[in-house]
Amino acid sequence: MGESDTKTEQPHTGAPFSSFPTQSQATSAAASEPVASTQLQEAIADFAEHLHLVVGRSPATVAGYRSDLIDFCRHAHTFEDFTLVNLRAWLGAAVDAGKSRATIARRAAAARSFSSWCERQGYLDTNVAARLAVPKSGRSLPTVVTPTAAETLMVSSQATTEPEYLRDTAMLELLYATGIRVSELCGIDLADVNYSRNTVKVTGKGNKQRVVPFGDPAASALKAWRDHGRPHLLNPKKPAHNALFLGARGGRIDPRMVRTVVARAGEQLGVDGLGPHSLRHSAATHMLDGGADLRVVQELLGHSSLQTTQIYTHVSTTRLKQAYNQAHPRA
Known part of the structure; x- marks a missing residue:
């Protein structure tokens, strides 16, 4: 050059x-x-x-x-x-x-x-954008459902068929049990689930893999879906026939469908706009409320920085203050 x-x-x-x-000016002048x-x-x-x-x-x-x-x-x-x-x-x-x-x-x-x-x-002599200020985006506190509401949510699938009900219930259970991202859920294959140890291997951002544990309720839901639901939706001609969760046509389920499933379940609880990320937030917050170490939660969620995980401590603090203001006579 x-x-x-x-x-x-x-x-x-x-x-x-x-x-x-x-x-508007840019749109009209684009041509x-x-x-x-x-x-x-x-x-x-x-x-x-x-x-x-x-x-x-x-x-x-x-x-x-x-x-x-x-x-x-x-x-x-x-x-x-x-x-x-x-x-x-x-x-x-x-x-x-x-x-x-x-x-x-x-x-x-x-x-x-x-x-x-x-x-x-070699396209530029210097890094001209090195001094470009990056505005800090506002970070609102995430939506968190209560443990009682989360328990009810697990059986709130609005599926119209038995196979889809088993699938949706298993997805809801796994999302809340592990706090994994919706993209990670969609990428799980059958071989990634270890039922003897109740763990699942997921691939997160940057293609980094981690193993996340889940409890017995999620294990039962996954087995029911694997044995009694998945065979009815499986399409051997689809390239994603090894995927754990399948869509209506037998291919790997996509994030949009998962979001729809979670949103419909949320509507049953009267929670508008509930999504997979809300379950991730809820899982992290409930673990911290239960005494989990922040670095353990960081590892489970797949955060590269502990600073990202610390937002959940803010959520817990907010809930603590709300409970204090409501209950303490001199609040």
Whole structure:
């Protein structure tokens, strides 16, 4: 790459980036906008492949980062446009357009990661986005059901057939018993479940595997599904015939169906918007309330950082304060 292709700190000579169009303006002008250079487009594609194959990021993260970078490149067409000033203007335009704090934080993270990769690949002389501030996304306390409600939830499947009822009950039991992610649940194969030890092997973020224990209620539900429900939904012609949980057509169940199952069960309890992640939150909180060590919960949930797990201590503290305010005469 020539010298003119790597100068990134020079002022942009085209349209001013301080006047990014709003979302509606961008939509109407999309047809007339010049596209990013072929070199920049290829770099984004290679970066996305690097994230997937080398770093092991999830498909959702890769798709999100790639979408963000393509959005930036609707206005920054070459590597000369990839400057800190233009990146800040891009994030500012997202704020003005009413994008959520989480979206803005993800865009900043995508830009920083891409910038660092471009420097290593020789596309940029320096990591121009290294000083790009990443806004902290607001973290609301997660929805947590009570242990009594969770127990009722386990038998609240709204399936219309016996095989699907057994499957949905087994999924609900396993989600709450282990606190695993919905993507991890969908990826479980028959051979991953050890019924003699009541453990299941799951593959989490970054393709990291861990073994998670579950209790007798989940074991009973899993065996009932395996022996009496799964054979009726199994389609040997499907490539996912080794999957533990199957969809209506006999293939591996997808996360959207699992979310539907959990949401319908939640409606029976009068809890709107309940999802698999709520069961994950509930499992973690109930374990901590029961005296589990924070690092044990971290290992069970597959968190790479203890800081991520600490949000559940905040949830428990909030519940403790609520109970105190309701019960103590001098609260």
